[in-house]
Amino acid sequence: MIYLDNAATTYPKPEEVYRALDKANREFAFNAGRGSYLAAKNTFNMIQQTRQSLADLIHVSPDTVSFESSATEALNVIIHGLDFKDGDTVYISPFEHNAVVRPLYYVKEERKINIEILPFNKVTWDIDTEKMCDMFAIHKPAAVFVSHISNVTGYILPYQEIFGISSMYSAVNVLDCSQSLGVLNPNPENVDFIIFAGHKSLYSSFGAAGFYNLKNRILKVIKSGGTGSDSLNHSMPEKGSQRYEAGSINSVAIAGIKSALEWLYNKDIKQHEAALTAYVITELRKHDKVHLYLPEDTSRVIGIVSMNVEGYSPADVGTILAEDYDICVRTGYHCSPFVHKFIGSLDSMGTVRISMGAFNTKEDIDKLVAALSTL
Amino acid sequence: MIYLDNAATTYPKPEEVYRALDKANREFAFNAGRGSYLAAKNTFNMIQQTRQSLADLIHVSPDTVSFESSATEALNVIIHGLDFKDGDTVYISPFEHNAVVRPLYYVKEERKINIEILPFNKVTWDIDTEKMCDMFAIHKPAAVFVSHISNVTGYILPYQEIFGISSMYSAVNVLDCSQSLGVLNPNPENVDFIIFAGHKSLYSSFGAAGFYNLKNRILKVIKSGGTGSDSLNHSMPEKGSQRYEAGSINSVAIAGIKSALEWLYNKDIKQHEAALTAYVITELRKHDKVHLYLPEDTSRVIGIVSMNVEGYSPADVGTILAEDYDICVRTGYHCSPFVHKFIGSLDSMGTVRISMGAFNTKEDIDKLVAALSTL
Numbered sequence: 128m129i130y131l132d133n134a135a136t137t138y139p140k141p142e143e144v145y146r147a148l149d150k151a152n153r154e155f156a157f158n159a160g161r162g163s164y165l166a167a168k169n170t171f172n173m174i175q176q177t178r179q180s181l182a183d184l185i186h187v188s189p190d191t192v193s194f195e196s197s198a199t200e201a202l203n204v205i206i207h208g209l210d211f212k213d214g215d216t217v218y219i220s221p222f223e224h225n226a227v228v229r230p231l232y233y234v235k236e237e238r239k240i241n242i243e244i245l246p247f248n249k250v251t252w253d254i255d256t257e258k259m260c261d262m263f264a265i266h267k268p269a270a271v272f273v274s275h276i277s278n279v280t281g282y283i284l285p286y287q288e289i290f291g292i293s294s295m296y297s298a299v300n301v302l303d304c305s306q307s308l309g310v311l312n313p314n315p316e317n318v319d320f321i322i323f324a325g326h327k328s329l330y331s332s333f334g335a336a337g338f339y340n341l342k343n344r345i346l347k348v349i350k351s352g353g354t355g356s357d358s359l360n361h362s363m364p365e366k367g368s369q370r371y372e373a374g375s376i377n378s379v380a381i382a383g384i385k386s387a388l389e390w391l392y393n394k395d396i397k398q399h400e401a402a403l404t405a406y407v408i409t410e411l412r413k414h415d416k417v418h419l420y421l422p423e424d425t426s427r428v429i430g431i432v433s434m435n436v437e438g439y440s441p442a443d444v445g446t447i448l449a450e451d452y453d454i455c456v457r458t459g460y461h462c463s464p465f466v467h468k469f470i471g472s473l474d475s476m477g478t479v480r481i482s483m484g485a486f487n488t489k490e491d492i493d494k495l496v497a498a499l500s501t502l
Numbered sequence: 503m504i505y506l507d508n509a510a511t512t513y514p515k516p517e518e519v520y521r522a523l524d525k526a527n528r529e530f531a532f533n534a535g536r537g538s539y540l541a542a543k544n545t546f547n548m549i550q551q552t553r554q555s556l557a558d559l560i561h562v563s564p565d566t567v568s569f570e571s572s573a574t575e576a577l578n579v580i581i582h583g584l585d586f587k588d589g590d591t592v593y594i595s596p597f598e599h600n601a602v603v604r605p606l607y608y609v610k611e612e613r614k615i616n617i618e619i620l621p622f623n624k625v626t627w628d629i630d631t632e633k634m635c636d637m638f639a640i641h642k643p644a645a646v647f648v649s650h651i652s653n654v655t656g657y658i659l660p661y662q663e664i665f666g667i668s669s670m671y672s673a674v675n676v677l678d679c680s681q682s683l684g685v686l687n688p689n690p691e692n693v694d695f696i697i698f699a700g701h702k703s704l705y706s707s708f709g710a711a712g713f714y715n716l717k718n719r720i721l722k723v724i725k726s727g728g729t730g731s732d733s734l735n736h737s738m739p740e741k742g743s744q745r746y747e748a749g750s751i752n753s754v755a756i757a758g759i760k761s762a763l764e765w766l767y768n769k770d771i772k773q774h775e776a777a778l779t780a781y782v783i784t785e786l787r788k789h790d791k792v793h794l795y796l797p798e799d800t801s802r803v804i805g806i807v808s809m810n811v812e813g814y815s816p817a818d819v820g821t822i823l824a825e826d827y828d829i830c831v832r833t834g835y836h837c838s839p840f841v842h843k844f845i846g847s848l849d850s851m852g853t854v855r856i857s858m859g860a861f862n863t864k865e866d867i868d869k870l871v872a873a874l875s876t877l
Contacts, residue, residue: 128541135533136750138541149524152707158510163820164830166503166513196571196709199727199749207724225733226749229726232736326750332527333752334571334709349582349724351604352574353837358600358852361607361839374574374601375511375701377708445538455539462728464736477733 129454129491133484134278134306134431134461136326136333140387141485144331147386151379159378160355170378177385178368181323184308184388185315187341193371194337194381198305198324199226200350201338204371205320206230208346209299213239215269218262218293220245220284221469222277225462227303231272241266244465245273245289252422254285260292268298275313276306279461279480280420280470281404281431283311290317299344304328305336309387310396311429315341325380330485331387334380338371346371396485400430403483403492407432410496417499420470420478433470433478436502444479444502452498456481504829504866508859509653509681509806509836511701511708515762516860519706522761526754534753535730545753552760553743556698559683559763560690562716568746569712569756573680573699574601575725576713579746580695581605583721584674588614590644593637593668595620595659596844597652600837602678606647616641619840620648620664627797629660635667643673650688651681654836654855655795655845656779656806658686665692674719679703680711684762685771686804690716700755705860706762709755713746721746771860775805778858778867782807785871792874795845795853808845808853811877819854819877827873831856 130138151173159171175189182189195201206227211217211234219227221244231242243262246255271293273286290300294317301320304313309329313321319342325335340346348363352373357364364370408425411417416437421428436444445458460467460477467473481495505513514520526548534546550564557564570576581602586592586609594602596619606617618637621630646668648661665675669692676695679688684704688696694717700710715721723738727748732739739745783800786792791812796803811819820833835842835852842848856870 128539130541132533132539132542136531138531140527140531145524145527148527149520152515152520152523156511156513156515156701156708158507158832163817163833164503164507164824165828166505166830167507196575196752197749200571200575200725202727203725203748224728225736226727229728229736229738229748233723233726324750326531333531333750333754348608350575350578351608352577352601353599353604355837358835358837359839359842361600361604363604373578373604374572375699375708377571379708442538449539453540455541457533458538460733462730462733464734467734 129494131481131483131495132455132457134480134482135457137330137484139486140330141390143390144383144386148332148379148383151382155378155382158375173385174376174378174381177381180385180388184312187315187339190368191339191341192337193340193368194335194376196334196377198322198336201322201336202226203230204349205301205338205346206234207349209270210347211238211240211269216241216243216266217270218243218245218268219272220274221247221465222274222282222284223272223465224278225464227272228464247469250423252282254289263296267296268293270299270301272301274303276429277466278306279463279466279478280433281428282422283427283429287314309391310400319344325384329384329387330391331383332380334377335384399485400483403487404429404432406489407481407492410492414499416502420472431480431482433480435472435475435478436499439502441477441479448498454495454498504869506856506858506870507830507832509855509857510832512705512859514861515705516765518765519758519761523707523754523758526757530753530757533750548760549751549753549756552756555760555763559687562690562714565743566714566716567712568715568743569710569751571709571752573697573711576697576711577601578605579724580676580713580721581609582724584645585722586613586615586644591616591618591641592645593618593620593643594647595649596622596840597649597657597659598647598840599653600839602647603839622844625798627657629664638671642671643668645674645676647676649678651804652841653681654838654841654853655808656803657797658802658804662689684766685775694719700759704759704762705766706758707755709752710759774860775858778862779804779807781864782856782867785867789874791877795847806855806857808855810847810850810853811874814877816850816852816854823873829870829873
């Protein structure tokens with residue numbers, strides 16, 4: 128099997144992570160902080176160490192880190208927790224995933240918020256700063272949502288340029304790093320919330336993800352339940368990570384992140400992915416029938432490339448690659464509703480997405496290119 | 503280590519489950535239903551088989567089963583999703599956990615709902631049917647929340663008696679089986695929602711839990727995001743399990759449940775737990791300083807026994823058992839705010855909870871009793 132669907136979930140995981148997960152199921156699957164015995168305390172300490180390691184990645188304090196079960200859940204906790212007011216305008220990039228878009232549209236069903244799409248240049252894919260400033264001047268940004276890396280195009284978004292301006296309006300700036308943290312770590316300057324997904328660029332398992340609350344904003348509570356403390360109080364703790372961590376915390380998946388961070392340390396997966404990305408672009412550009420969806424400067428794309436093949440639907444390409452060549456890619460709209468209008472893949476029923484990870488090789492790309500050359 | 507905190511999370515898990523989890527991390531950690539390749543399809547099929555096995559436990563249809571990351575999340579999805587109206591009265595048993603109580607109190611902050619506690623007899627622990635009928639007649643029950651087994655006292659609640667009456671008022675009847683499903687399976691008659699927790703009585707890992715939506719009620723969407731389908735639609739699917747399953751589903755934890763259900767099949771853990779429970783009650787009743795919190799008919803208690811030791815706080819007992827005898831119990835209020843008033847353990851700062859599982863033995867209980875006899 129040639130696996131090129133790493134944007135859905137990275138595969139395989141490092142052998143060290145598989146072993147750490149098995150060990151954690153056997154040794155750290157206790158209800159942390161809810162027992163006075165050693166196993167519970169060890170589990171609690173391991174979780175705190177992982178919080179620290181995640182904080183170290185972007186040089187912030189560990190008490191900013193809250194664990195959730197998925198990046199989707201983290202985004203729901205933030206979006207519903209921000210408690211928007213009628214008339215608020217929320218800006219999103221055209222690259223945002225349904226984990227951002229759908230919760231915002233559910234908020235819009237209850238509150239009269241405006242959802243505006245940030246203006247990007249269709250050739251360079253640069254943010255149109257002038258137009259954005261005009262938009263902000265007319266409708267002050269209450270919050271701005273930007274993906275660090277687009278899950279459809281691999282484009283590294285100019286979040287610093289955007290947040291530098293939106294922060295002048297005291298906007299809540301949210302950076303979705305589901306496709307980046309661990310491989311490409313963001314600069315937390317001017318960012319209020321950063322979202323991460325354990326099972327993607329962090330090379331760990333399903334079940335642990337979360338967010339950094341970099342300015343210690345107090346969110347309205349969306350998910351409540353047992354915290355193992357202050358049981359007679361009908362409310363969640365007033366502040367701190369625990370406010371957003373109701374229920375038994377998934378210590379096993381967190382142990383996986385801890386192990387993955389140790390594995391990632393000193394490895395340059397970013398460089399590996401950048402080289403593979405450049406290679407796949409060069410090779411596929413030789414193919415007449417292949418259309419790639421890229422910005423002018425292709426060095427701003429990493430890990431993910433979207434394409435279409437003339438005469439074939441994305442689904443057909445996916446099926447042929449899977450059934451005839453055992454090559455795994457993903458096809459369609461990839462849960463991102465606005466990017467297809469931006470890149471022009473709406474009528475083609477989306478794209479064929481090639482997404483690479485730490486374990487892919489040039490040979491994998493050669494086999495993909497050879498398979499596509501038969502079309 | 504003598505582990506008597508199985509109500510927090512069962513430990514150990516069966517060796518078969520540990521192996522299944524490791525195998526699933528290696529073979530079923532794909533984004534199910536989001537890829538056209540074999541590994542994604544196999545993952546999808548495994549998830550559907552688990553849905554079927556869970557449905558078979560209580561003889562219902564597999565499309566009633568939705569997976570969530572924890573029982574707490576499942577309860578939040580249901581409680582916030584029920585979309586209560588101002589003036590609605592919600593009844594809960596005094597045995598409910600903060601995973602029920604806290605979400606209801608958050609609803610109460612936004613809507614003028616009444617939260618009433620069902621009347622139970624303090625000696626027999628029977629439901630006071632007459633008083634309950636009076637209460638229902640004055641304030642019609644919009645919803646009724648009952649735990650199948652109390653996480654503090656091990657009491658098996660008379661949910662059928664309660665729901666038989668509340669269903670005459672078309673109440674939404676919610677049965678929290680976090681402490682029971684797998685070991686003691688409920689009768690789904692007159693029940694609208696059943697909650698389960700993979701890492702407790704189902705003997706699997708953290709990360710997969712969920713609910714049965716037995717009357718196919720349509721809940722308001724609380725958690726939205728990618729579903730791998732209909733990506734251009736800003737809403738979640740209108741019905742079916744997928745409506746409540748936003749984001750990458752934790753296929754690995756689900757594979758753990760599948761393996762655990764195979765392990766549970768034909769085993770009588772219930773009988774084993776009942777025998778241990780009877781034994782611990784008999785032995786501890788011999789101890790003058792030990793006060794047990796029990797109903798008149800102790801055969802209605804299973805797996806969990808709460809107690810206090812005269813002259814010691816629950817926390818002190820927990821520390822002594824942990825540090826001097828390597829015995830793990832949990833002490834305090836156990837995230838259940840109302841039960842302590844009912845059983846009379848509010849002033850003692852809660853209870854010492856002994857909770858047994860499939861792997862405990864009479865020898866474990868003997869060691870506990872011997873340790874307590876030194877106090």
